[in-house]
Amino acid sequence: ETGVTQTPRHLVMGMTNKKSLKCEQHLGHNAMYWYKQSAKKPLELMFVYSLEERVENNSVPSRFSPECPNSSHLFLHLHTLQPEDSALYLCASSQEPHGSRGPLYFGPGTRLTVT
Amino acid sequence: AQSVTQLGSHVSVSEGALVLLRCNYSSSVPPYLFWYVQYPNQGLQLLLKYTTGATLVKGINGFEAEFKKSETSFHLTKPSAHMSDAAEYFCAVTGRSYNTDKLIFGTGTRLQVFP
Numbered sequence: 025e026t027g028v029t030q031t032p033r034h035l036v037m038g039m040t041n042k043k044s045l046k047c048e049q050h051l052g053h054n055a056m057y058w059y060k061q062s063a064k065k066p067l068e069l070m071f072v073y074s075l076e077e078r079v080e081n082n083s084v085p086s087r088f089s090p091e092c093p094n095s096s097h098l099f100l101h102l103h104t105l106q107p108e109d110s111a112l113y114l115c116a117s118s119q120e121p122h123g124s125r126g127p128l129y130f131g132p133g134t135r136l137t138v139t
Numbered sequence: 140a141q142s143v144t145q146l147g148s149h150v151s152v153s154e155g156a157l158v159l160l161r162c163n164y165s166s167s168v169p170p171y172l173f174w175y176v177q178y179p180n181q182g183l184q185l186l187l188k189y190t191t192g193a194t195l196v197k198g199i200n201g202f203e204a205e206f207k208k209s210e211t212s213f214h215l216t217k218p219s220a221h222m223s224d225a226a227e228y229f230c231a232v233t234g235r236s237y238n239t240d241k242l243i244f245g246t247g248t249r250l251q252v253f254p
Contacts, residue, residue: 132180
């Protein structure tokens with residue numbers, strides 16, 4: 025499945041580093057999402073963009089900063105992260121927000137380790 | 140508001156045996172219901188969804204699920220497990236207002252298939 029791609033696939037960073045995660049969707053969708061997947065916890069919705077406008081921010085710490093320059097690209101800028109931020113970060117897209125009338129298409133994720 | 144509960148974080152079956160993964164939901168409005176699968180090192184992929192109409196829904200890879208309103212359940216089944224079915228399975232629910240209803244995921248059930 026190459027509809028949604030994410031880079032890098034793996035990232036190790038120190039707590040003082042700044043890095044960015046990239047997501048690109050080739051499906052012509054209007055909504056894009058960042059999810060955090062941690063062991064033994066439900067998927068956590070972080071941000072939702074609809075037509076390049078942020079429509080949801082679920083109380084995510086400011087050390088995570090999203091950017092959506094166009095409907096095909098989504099970034100997650102990271103700075104001064106904590107070890108508990110280590111997780112799999114999943115990007116997804118859908119034709120409409122929240123996928124209530126259609127499925128979410130997920131990328132393979134970026135496995136982030138904060139040391 | 141919606142919520143979803145997946146009973147059993149791990150399920151083990153023998154190859155060829157019946158697969159049954161349980162999902163119960165809570166919703167104040169008629170829900171949309173989904174099952175997603177996540178193979179190792181990949182993102183989530185839609186297996187099947189229920190929106191309206193027939194309560195028995197067929198998905199990919201021989202899986203199906205039945206919406207039972209009286210039991211508030213949407214259990215996933217497959218008559219005969221294959222080794223390639225080993226993965227993590229997520230049930231999800233949303234309401235029907237795509238402007239306000241969020242897609243809520245369960246905590247997942249890891250399926251192991253033994254030869």
